[in-house]
Amino acid sequence: MKLWKTTLxxxxxxxxxxTSAFAARTDLTLGIVLEPPHLDPxxxxxxxxxxxxxxxxxxxxxxxxxxxxxxxxxxxxWTVSDDGKVYTFKLHSGVxxxxxxxxxxxxxxxxxxxxxxxxxxxxxxxxFAHITDVTAVDPATAKVTLDGPQGNFLxxxxxxxxxxxxxxxxxxxxxxxxxxxxxxxxxWAKASEITLVKNPDYWGTPAALDKATFRxxxxxxxxxxxxxSGDIQAFANMPAxxxxxxVQSDPRFSVVIGATEGETILSINNKKPPFDKLAVRQALASxxxxxxxxxxxxxxxxxxxxxxxxxxxxxxxxxxGVYPHDIAKAKAYLKEAGLENGFSAxxxxxxxxxxxxxxxxxxxxxxxxxxxxxxxxxxxxxWLSQVFTNxxxxxxxxxxxxxxxxxxxxxxxxxxxxxxxxxxxxxxxLGTTVDKxxxxxxxxxxxxxxxxxxxxxxxxxxxxxxxxxxxLQGMWTNWPIEADDLTKVKWSE
Amino acid sequence: MTAYLLKRLxxxxxxxxLASMVVFAVMEILPGDxxxxxxxxxxxxDQVEVLRxxxxxxxxxxxxxxxxxxxxxxxxxxxxxxxxxPVIELVRERIAVSLPLALIALxxxxxxxxPVGVFSxxxxxxxxxxxxxxxxxxxxxxxxxxxxxxxxxxxxxxLRLVPAGGFPGWGAGIWTALKSLILxxxxxxxxxxxxxxxxxxxxxxxxxxxxxxxxxxxxGLPYRAVLWRHALRxxxxxxxxxxGLQFAFLLAGTIIIENVFYLPGLGRxxxxxxxxRDLIVVESIVMxxxxxxxxxxxxxxxxxxxxxxxxxxxx
Numbered sequence: 001m002k003l004w005k006t007t008l009x010x011x012x013x014x015x016x017x018x019t020s021a022f023a024a025r026t027d028l029t030l031g032i033v034l035e036p037p038h039l040d041p042x043x044x045x046x047x048x049x050x051x052x053x054x055x056x057x058x059x060x061x062x063x064x065x066x067x068x069x070x071x072x073x074x075x076x077x078w079t080v081s082d083d084g085k086v087y088t089f090k091l092h093s094g095v096x097x098x099x100x101x102x103x104x105x106x107x108x109x110x111x112x113x114x115x116x117x118x119x120x121x122x123x124x125x126x127x128f129a130h131i132t133d134v135t136a137v138d139p140a141t142a143k144v145t146l147d148g149p150q151g152n153f154l155x156x157x158x159x160x161x162x163x164x165x166x167x168x169x170x171x172x173x174x175x176x177x178x179x180x181x182x183x184x185x186x187x188w189a190k191a192s193e194i195t196l197v198k199n200p201d202y203w204g205t206p207a208a209l210d211k212a213t214f215r216x217x218x219x220x221x222x223x224x225x226x227x228x229s230g231d232i233q234a235f236a237n238m239p240a241x242x243x244x245x246x247v248q249s250d251p252r253f254s255v256v257i258g259a260t261e262g263e264t265i266l267s268i269n270n271k272k273p274p275f276d277k278l279a280v281r282q283a284l285a286s287x288x289x290x291x292x293x294x295x296x297x298x299x300x301x302x303x304x305x306x307x308x309x310x311x312x313x314x315x316x317x318x319x320x321g322v323y324p325h326d327i328a329k330a331k332a333y334l335k336e337a338g339l340e341n342g343f344s345a346x347x348x349x350x351x352x353x354x355x356x357x358x359x360x361x362x363x364x365x366x367x368x369x370x371x372x373x374x375x376x377x378x379x380x381x382x383w384l385s386q387v388f389t390n391x392x393x394x395x396x397x398x399x400x401x402x403x404x405x406x407x408x409x410x411x412x413x414x415x416x417x418x419x420x421x422x423x424x425x426x427x428x429x430l431g432t433t434v435d436k437x438x439x440x441x442x443x444x445x446x447x448x449x450x451x452x453x454x455x456x457x458x459x460x461x462x463x464x465x466x467x468x469x470x471x472l473q474g475m476w477t478n479w480p481i482e483a484d485d486l487t488k489v490k491w492s493e
Numbered sequence: 494m495t496a497y498l499l500k501r502l503x504x505x506x507x508x509x510x511l512a513s514m515v516v517f518a519v520m521e522i523l524p525g526d527x528x529x530x531x532x533x534x535x536x537x538x539d540q541v542e543v544l545r546x547x548x549x550x551x552x553x554x555x556x557x558x559x560x561x562x563x564x565x566x567x568x569x570x571x572x573x574x575x576x577x578x579p580v581i582e583l584v585r586e587r588i589a590v591s592l593p594l595a596l597i598a599l600x601x602x603x604x605x606x607x608p609v610g611v612f613s614x615x616x617x618x619x620x621x622x623x624x625x626x627x628x629x630x631x632x633x634x635x636x637x638x639x640x641x642x643x644x645x646x647x648x649x650x651x652l653r654l655v656p657a658g659g660f661p662g663w664g665a666g667i668w669t670a671l672k673s674l675i676l677x678x679x680x681x682x683x684x685x686x687x688x689x690x691x692x693x694x695x696x697x698x699x700x701x702x703x704x705x706x707x708x709x710x711x712x713g714l715p716y717r718a719v720l721w722r723h724a725l726r727x728x729x730x731x732x733x734x735x736x737g738l739q740f741a742f743l744l745a746g747t748i749i750i751e752n753v754f755y756l757p758g759l760g761r762x763x764x765x766x767x768x769x770r771d772l773i774v775v776e777s778i779v780m781x782x783x784x785x786x787x788x789x790x791x792x793x794x795x796x797x798x799x800x801x802x803x804x805x806x807x808x
Binding site for chain 2: 046073218219222226388
């Protein structure tokens with residue numbers, strides 16, 4: 001009897017040890033599709049750079065949270081002058097970079113001056129265009145002066161390309177990123193994986209994970225077996241849409257569909273005949289059936305949009321009804337443009353499933369109104385040079401993933417070739433408007449202009465398809481910015 | 494022999510020069526700007542120009558070609574635009590995966606193909622032969638992408654014997670590293686073995702019909718000895734030719750298998766470099782591969798001489 005008891009006690013003990021061993025799991029392997037070319041978010045536009053480093057390795061003055069809201073980052077608080085031109089940031093004290101050097105207002109000045117310098121290669125340089133001066137008042141206070149009030153300034157300072165880098169380490173960040181975040185780079189096995197480890201000297205709430213590995217899984221078909229075998233425990237955005245059912249029915253995994261800032265649109269070359277005629281663009285918008293496109297191009301998961309605005313953002317209005325799917329109406333528009341017999345055009349499709357699959361549906365939908373589309377598949381490099389830079393295209397499909405980017409329609413020389421003075425004026429006013437209600441009003445109007453004027457046909461918002469182990473908590477549902485913020489991620493018992 | 498060798502070397506050098514011109518020209522003709530790719534949609538044209546100057550892309554074409562060739566001659570393969578590390582370093586990392594993988598796959602395919610070829614040839618037209626060649630036909634027909642996925646589901650997801658993909662690096666221990674190369678090697682080897690087996694069979698059948706084989710049998714040598722010692726050796730030349738071609742393919746042409754198993758191999762590096770317009774990486778690696786293929790072909794030529802003594806004396 002005594003022996004039995006001892007055995008039982010031992011068994012209970014080892015069971016307890018086993019559970020606590022499970023509870024103590026502190027490592028995570030995430031899958032990502034594209035490898036970042038380097039790890040410096042201030043020097044490259046590749047989304048994978050921010051996905052890995054944002055909030056984990058690098059931090060900005062402010063930070064963007066899961067809901068797209070601005071939160072304090074390296075600046076614990078700030079004040080704005082009455083004229084809206086001067087921002088005084090009070091910085092956290094005791095912050096250290098991963099190389100041991102202390103963070104101070106000098107680094108803020110260095111980072112912002114570097115980003116706005118004449119020879120700056122910052123991929124989001126326009127974010128810093130309105131800064132006229134940065135001063136380190138004292139080690140814990142930085143003062144930023146703007147050329148006028150900026151409605152989005154605090155948000156912009158939380159974006160990926162606005163992170164604060166160290167004065168002494170900035171040049172080496174491509175290979176050895178030195179930030180202030182709760183994780184630091186452990187090693188990068190090229191084309192294989194990037195491993196972050198917990199930063200023991202972190203100034204804020206320490207991360208729950210000790211180690212996070214981003215493993216590069218370039219093939220969509222390989223993503224599912226990687227999850228099923230347990231090699232990879234999370235995809236912030238799963239590439240294999242077709243195979244989603246396989247994990248959706250499996251209780252070991254959570255499938256979380258969230259929103260991104262990716263407006264997927266049928267871009268139109270607005271200066272190229274016949275697309276310079278409003279009626280032709282209206283015909284395109286009326287001929288298109290969004291639900292069929294969404295079914296083919298995003299497995300039915302994308303949300304339909306009627307203007308260039310994310311349904312997840314404050315101020316969104318549903319404008320999908322402005323040009324409802326109506327073939328007869330579309331034909332009437334064509335007749336109005338003097339093209340009742342239709343016309344032929346080309347559509348250049350970049351190598352992403354949403355474009356290639358969506359393009360075929362659009363081709364068949366436009367055939368119904370006599371518009372004969374020739375599909376030209378292009379690589380990204382070709383797309384950038386032919387479509388984006390040289391504007392040598394009729395139509396294309398692309399997802400504009402930058403947050404709050406409705407202003408692109410007012411940029412001179414942008415590839416839409418859309419020029420509407422009324423819209424440009426609105427965007428200019430929006431840029432300098434700080435008042436929240438007034439901003440919403442202006443955004444409302446801007447969305448409506450685009451919806452009615454059809455500089456592009458608005459298709460759907462790209463979904464974020466999160467798939468991870470059901471025991472994993474704290475992963476981002478939405479992608480207000482493309483970041484895999486792991487600061488609150490942990491394993492449940 | 495020396496004259497023969499010299500002639501071969503001159504041809505090899507000319508091939509390299511020609512290849513360098515073609516590779517360079519093709520990469521230049523491809524539309525796409527590496528600087529714009531790196532900076533993305535929000536960068537201004539001025540910024541792109543600054544980066545192009547930094548990368549040296551604004552220099553005249555001929556100058557860039559000569560600069561590149563001069564670098565190659567002094568074994569300097571340039572720096573990657575995207576990774577900003579020396580190309581040779583990238584190659585060294587990737588070859589540590591691709592070369593062992595190619596060798597294992599080649600060994601596997603030879604071990605499978607030769608016995609199957611001998612078996613089939615010696616039972617020409619009988620049930621065993623039909624069955625083996627049917628299997629070989631299947632091996633060629635099955636897409637290795639699909640076959641690889643089936644292997645993953647069976648051995649990684651269901652039996653959990655090996656990882657589903659990835660490569661931990663040789664630093665993680667030889668066995669751990671080898672374990673992640675087993676499935677890709679099998680997936681690569683099987684279709685190669687199927688081709689090799691068919692070549693071995695037909696070469697062997699041809700040799701078995703030669704007069705000297707009948708003579709050897711007539712003088713009382715056992716069939717097995719004739720088959721393995723006399724016939725197989727003479728059937729080796731086409732087999733070696735195919736092996737040489739297969740090795741060149743396995744070194745860098747395995748991009749699909751590398752993707753399915755997410756291995757950091759040479760094929761993926763080239764593919765990625767092309768999509769990123771990392772011109773210098775593509776150009777330099779393609780040149781290295783051309784050199785490797787020429788070298789392999791030379792080795793194959795020499796091995797002909799080993800299996801066929803008559804070739805040794807030939808000029």
